[in-house]
Amino acid sequence: MVDLSYLVESARLWFFIGMTVIGTAFLVTLYFFIMYILKVRKIRKVTSSGGGYLLYCDAAYFKGKGKRKNQEDSLYISPIADSATNGTIFAVSDGMGGLADGQVISRYVTERLAEEYPYSFEDTEANAAKIRKISDEVYEKYRLGGGATLAMIHVYANAMNFYSLGDSNIILVRKGTATVLNPKQNYISYLVKKYASAGENTHEAYINKSSKGLMDFVGNLNSKVIRTSSPIRLMEDDVIIICSDGVTDAIPVVTVPRYTDGAATAIAEKLKLRIRSAKRKRQDNYTAIVIKMDSSLF
Amino acid sequence: MIDYACFKHKGNAENYYDEVFVSELPFFTAAVFCGKEEYINTLSCAFVLSEVLKDSKEGDQLETICAALDEKIPEDIEYLVLRIDDSLKVDSLRRGQVLACIANNGEMMTLPNGIYGLKEGDMIVCSVKNFYSNLTNEGMLADALISSDCNEWMDYMVRRVSDKTELLCGNLSAVCIKV
Numbered sequence: 001m002v003d004l005s006y007l008v009e010s011a012r013l014w015f016f017i018g019m020t021v022i023g024t025a026f027l028v029t030l031y032f033f034i035m036y037i038l039k040v041r042k043i044r045k046v047t048s049s050g051g052g053y054l055l056y057c058d059a060a061y062f063k064g065k066g067k068r069k070n071q072e073d074s075l076y077i078s079p080i081a082d083s084a085t086n087g088t089i090f091a092v093s094d095g096m097g098g099l100a101d102g103q104v105i106s107r108y109v110t111e112r113l114a115e116e117y118p119y120s121f122e123d124t125e126a127n128a129a130k131i132r133k134i135s136d137e138v139y140e141k142y143r144l145g146g147g148a149t150l151a152m153i154h155v156y157a158n159a160m161n162f163y164s165l166g167d168s169n170i171i172l173v174r175k176g177t178a179t180v181l182n183p184k185q186n187y188i189s190y191l192v193k194k195y196a197s198a199g200e201n202t203h204e205a206y207i208n209k210s211s212k213g214l215m216d217f218v219g220n221l222n223s224k225v226i227r228t229s230s231p232i233r234l235m236e237d238d239v240i241i242i243c244s245d246g247v248t249d250a251i252p253v254v255t256v257p258r259y260t261d262g263a264a265t266a267i268a269e270k271l272k273l274r275i276r277s278a279k280r281k282r283q284d285n286y287t288a289i290v291i292k293m294d295s296s297l298f
Numbered sequence: 299m300i301d302y303a304c305f306k307h308k309g310n311a312e313n314y315y316d317e318v319f320v321s322e323l324p325f326f327t328a329a330v331f332c333g334k335e336e337y338i339n340t341l342s343c344a345f346v347l348s349e350v351l352k353d354s355k356e357g358d359q360l361e362t363i364c365a366a367l368d369e370k371i372p373e374d375i376e377y378l379v380l381r382i383d384d385s386l387k388v389d390s391l392r393r394g395q396v397l398a399c400i401a402n403n404g405e406m407m408t409l410p411n412g413i414y415g416l417k418e419g420d421m422i423v424c425s426v427k428n429f430y431s432n433l434t435n436e437g438m439l440a441d442a443l444i445s446s447d448c449n450e451w452m453d454y455m456v457r458r459v460s461d462k463t464e465l466l467c468g469n470l471s472a473v474c475i476k477v
Contacts, residue, residue: 159404162440172436181440183454192460193453196307202460228443230419232436233404 055158055236055293057088060264062272062290066246066283072102073244073287074148076110078117086118087156090289093148094168094244096217097284100146105138109148109218112137121156121231124163128225131163131218138219147219151182151242155291159231160240166217169248171256172232173239178256180248182226185216238293239267246286250275264292300326300382300477303448305456307470309428311335316426316471319344325383327351328473330396332376332426343377346370360389368393378424380409386416386477398424399435401442406435416477421451425472432459432467448474 059080065071072095078088093109095102112134119127131150138147149166162170164182172179183189191205205211216223234240239260241247251259251274259270268290275286300322308314315333320326331343350366360381367379376394383389390398390409398409401421409422421442423430430438433455441454452474459465 172440174436177434177436179434179436179440181436183441183444183457189453189457192457196305196456196460196465199307201310201465203464203466205460206464226444228440230443231404232439232443 053295055234055295057083057155058264058292058294059088059090060268060290061288062268063287064246064272064275064285066275066285067281068097068285070103071285072097072106073246073285074103074106074110075287075289076113077289078114082118083155087121087154089113089117089119089152089154090240090242090291091150091152092168092242092244092287092289093150093218094166094246094285094287096147096149096166096214096219100142102146102148105142105146105219106148108138109134109150113152119154121154121159121161124161124227124229127154127161128163128227131165131225132223135165135218135220135223135225139221142219144219147214147217149214149244150218153240153242153291155234155240156231158234158293160234161228161231162226163228164226165220165223166214167212167245169241169243169245169253171241171243171248171253173241173257173260174235174237176257178253180253181232185214185224185226187211187213187215190215234293236293236295239264240291240293241267241271241288242291243288244284244286246284247271247275247288249284250278250280250286260292264290267292300475301448302326302328302476303452303474305429305452305470305472305474307465309468309470310466311468313338314469316469317342317344318471318473319347320473321348321351324356325381326475327379327381328424328475329377329379330424330426330471330473331371332394332396332471333469334372334375337372337375340372341370343367343371343375347379360391364391364393376426380422380424382416382475382477386418387413388416388422389413395427396424397427397430398422399430399438401439404439406439406442418477420477421448422475422477423451423455423472424475426469428468429455429459429470429472432462448476451476 074093076091093106095106116130149168151168151170152163154161167184170181188211192202195202304318317331319329378392378396380390400409445451
């Protein structure tokens with residue numbers, strides 16, 4: 001007689017191991033599924049409108065060379081036709097003055113942003129990783145000899161995420177008040193922290209000649225991309241202006257709301273006229289995308 | 299687990315008169331007192347609050363605690379006290395112009411007096427008028443959403459106040475809390 005008890009015991013063991021593996025895989029899948037549902041629900045809660053209607057983006061842009069030889073700013077707007085499914089990306093990149101190939105780099109940044117489209121609205125870290133990758137590519141080529149800034153927003157339904165590297169601006173005008181949403185990654189931040197923690201005032205941080213130097217930008221290795229971890233709710237009549245510093249050098253941010261009546265094209269016209277009429281001797285390149293959130297096409 | 303960061307700065311005043319109080323046990327309790335020069339030699343409000351909390355019973359409402367506090371501190375001291383319990387409910391009480399704002403569902407709103415339900419990831423900032431009057435709700439919200447912790451959030455807000463005032467605007471006091 002052949003003793004089959006060993007085989008039976010072995011089969012039992014393998015059956016037990018198999019069931020444990022399947023059970024664990026099931027539980028892990030269930031966990032990730034529940035986490036995904038919870039995250040999507042959280043995003044949907046912000047993107048859904050309280051009043052039951054969706055806002056749409058009325059957008060316009062303008063750019064000018066100022067007194068510079070070249071236009072070193074570049075912009076990107078994702079296909080508006082896809083906005084219902086992927087949202088819309090608006091981005092401005094400003095080549096860093098004084099460094100090589102600012103024009104080439106800013107254009108490279110916006111072209112690469114277009115290549116990486118579409119972007120997830122939920123996973124902002126994945127989008128930041130795409131931007132970091134672009135920054136690393138610029139670093140590989142220029143080794144800190146050239147760079148650009150980036151200000152980018154992703155509007156989906158009634159909400160917005162933003163991304164930023166350097167010192168370009170994302171300005172939100174709401175109820176007559178303008179707020180620059182993204183912090184500038186320059187040396188002033190470091191100095192302000194230093195003086196504030198020592199209990200001193202921060203006047204010195206602003207008169208220091210080199211304090212406007214960027215600490216992070218596109219072209220830095222493993223740069224720290226500023227990104228929102230969850231979206232900002234947008235309201236009707238909000239105006240968002242994404243612009244290079246050539247715009248805010250000519251128009252102080254506090255005065256921006258004076259120009260934000262009317263449609264996006266009218267706002268863009270007024271801002272451009274204001275910059276030109278300022279006739280600044282050292283007017284930098286200026287580029288801006290103006291987005292007005294509206295509830296009706298008419 | 300509650301993450302928090304405090305900011306205390308005398309601004310352009312001669313001394314720092316405000317007070318910030320944080321205690322993690324038995325419940326997370328934070329308070330910001332807007333001090334005054336004439337009370338500099340009187341008993342510290344933060345110390346009085348800690349004594350009141352020691353004497354309080356576990357089930358005492360925040361209102362009861364604040365009533366006991368009111369008896370022991372000058373009438374015109376403005377303050378805000380908030381307490382977060384284990385079930386993530388925040389109970390807050392404000393006297394005067396010390397304010398708490400909460401980042402919630404993509405918006406920044408003022409935290410009302412009384413009990414308010416929180417969820418994980420909610421962020422609250424309590425501050426004196428000198429601090430929040432130099433900020434906008436949109437700015438505070440954006441800073442909260444880009445920050446990985448409360449220290450970073452506070453640094454961004456201090457930068458905003460500094461850009462506007464160079465921190466020359468009287469005593470500045472704030473507490474950031476992330477649930």
